[in-house]
Amino acid sequence: EPEVTQTPSHQVTQMGQEVILRCVPISNHLYFYWYRQILGQKVEFLVSFYNNEISEKSEIFDDQFSVERPDGSNFTLKIRSTKLEDSAMYFCASSGGTANTEAFFGQGTRLTVV
Amino acid sequence: QQQVKQSPQSLIVQKGGISIINCAYENTAFDYFPWYQQFPGKGPALLIAIRPDVSEKKEGRFTISFNKSAKQFSLHIMDSQPGDSATYFCAAPSRKNTGNQFYFGTGTSLTVIP
Numbered sequence: 520e521p522e523v524t525q526t527p528s529h530q531v532t533q534m535g536q537e538v539i540l541r542c543v544p545i546s547n548h549l550y551f552y553w554y555r556q557i558l559g560q561k562v563e564f565l566v567s568f569y570n571n572e573i574s575e576k577s578e579i580f581d582d583q584f585s586v587e588r589p590d591g592s593n594f595t596l597k598i599r600s601t602k603l604e605d606s607a608m609y610f611c612a613s614s615g616g617t618a619n620t621e622a623f624f625g626q627g628t629r630l631t632v633v
Numbered sequence: 634q635q636q637v638k639q640s641p642q643s644l645i646v647q648k649g650g651i652s653i654i655n656c657a658y659e660n661t662a663f664d665y666f667p668w669y670q671q672f673p674g675k676g677p678a679l680l681i682a683i684r685p686d687v688s689e690k691k692e693g694r695f696t697i698s699f700n701k702s703a704k705q706f707s708l709h710i711m712d713s714q715p716g717d718s719a720t721y722f723c724a725a726p727s728r729k730n731t732g733n734q735f736y737f738g739t740g741t742s743l744t745v746i747p
Binding site (some may be wrong): 523550553554560561562563564567574575610612620621622623624625626627 | 639671
């Protein structure tokens with residue numbers, strides 16, 4: 520069964536450092552997303568990406584965040600200068616080309632900023 | 634930030650009982666309302682979803698009831714089992730017709746007691 524793959528599963532970084540979280544969406548999907556989940560809290564939408572550009576972003580997705588699809592298979596989230604409050608699980612998701620279709624989530628990357 | 638209000642925050646049910654979780658949403662660009670189930674350490678996984686050309690959808694022990702005029706929908710778990718113990722998130726589409734992104738409710742932690 521196709522799945523969304525995220526690497527690494529756990530990343531520890533020092534405050535102020537840049538991190539890149541990587542995702543390989545399901546191959547024939549066209550929409551890509553990043554969500555985050557602070558421990559014990561709800562899943563929060565960060566950004567959606569379609570046709571090589573951001574289609575929507577939330578208030579959380581400020582200038583320190585960026586996304587990229589550097590090739591035909593990877594989708595990355597970069598945090599330029601990490602803060603302690605960026606510590607969370609980050610989930611990548613992808614969905615097919617039409618509305619009303621399921622979003623498939625990866626297993627997540629646990630980011631710990633120290 | 635678009636809001637999806639979910640209640641209760643936590644729920645304890647005896648095995649065999651009925652679990653009911655409620656969600657209320659704001660205007661959306663399209664009508665497709667999923668429920669996700671999340672086990673500890675895992676990403677959210679689609680449980681059941683409804684397209685509101687119907688007011689109810691049932692899949693096994695899981696039923697979504699939908700009230701479009703009230704902008705509310707609920708998840709009913711019949712004959713709840715200990716294996717149903719998880720966090721449940723409702724989700725609603727963005728109000729912007731720019732993709733397939735969803736905003737999640739705050740989550741309900743369900744514990745089914747044997």
